Amino acid sequence: MEHITFKPKGVCSVQIDFDLEDGKLHNVKFTGGCNGNLKAIGRLVEGKDAKEIADILRGNDCKMRGTSCADQFAKAIDQYA
Numbered sequence: 001m002e003h004i005t006f007k008p009k010g011v012c013s014v015q016i017d018f019d020l021e022d023g024k025l026h027n028v029k030f031t032g033g034c035n036g037n038l039k040a041i042g043r044l045v046e047g048k049d050a051k052e053i054a055d056i057l058r059g060n061d062c063k064m065r066g067t068s069c070a071d072q073f074a075k076a077i078d079q080y081a
Contacts, residue, residue, distance in 0.1 A: 001026070004080050008072035010065055013038065016076055023081060025050050033069045041070060050081040 001021040008016055013033035019026040028042035045053045054077035062068035 002080070004076065006072070006076035006079070008069065008076070010067045011062065011069045011072050013069040013072065016069075016073055018073075018076070020050060020081060023050055024048065025053060025077075028073075030069060030073075038069055041073070050077045054078055054081070 001019050003019050004017065006016045006018075007014070011033065013030045015031040016028070017031070018028040024047055025045045026047065028045055030038035030042070041057075054074040056074075057070040058074035058078075060068045060070040060074075062071075
């Protein structure tokens with residue numbers, strides 16, 4: 001299992017931590033941001049295929065920023081999966 005720590009840009013969350021094992025996501029945790037919503041993302045993606053999740057979350061926008069915590073998570077997955 002590989003542990004990843006990613007520093008997102010342009011969003012309220014300051015860090016995204018997750019584990020990758022055989023292409024599956026585990027232990028997803030966001031530091032900062034909308035706590036309840038980001039905890040929900042972690043629970044929804046647990047054990048799911050990382051690339052499929054990145055495809056779903058990529059391009060999600062928050063407050064016209066051109067990105068979001070979910071989009072930044074997709075970028076992290078794209079970089080490491």
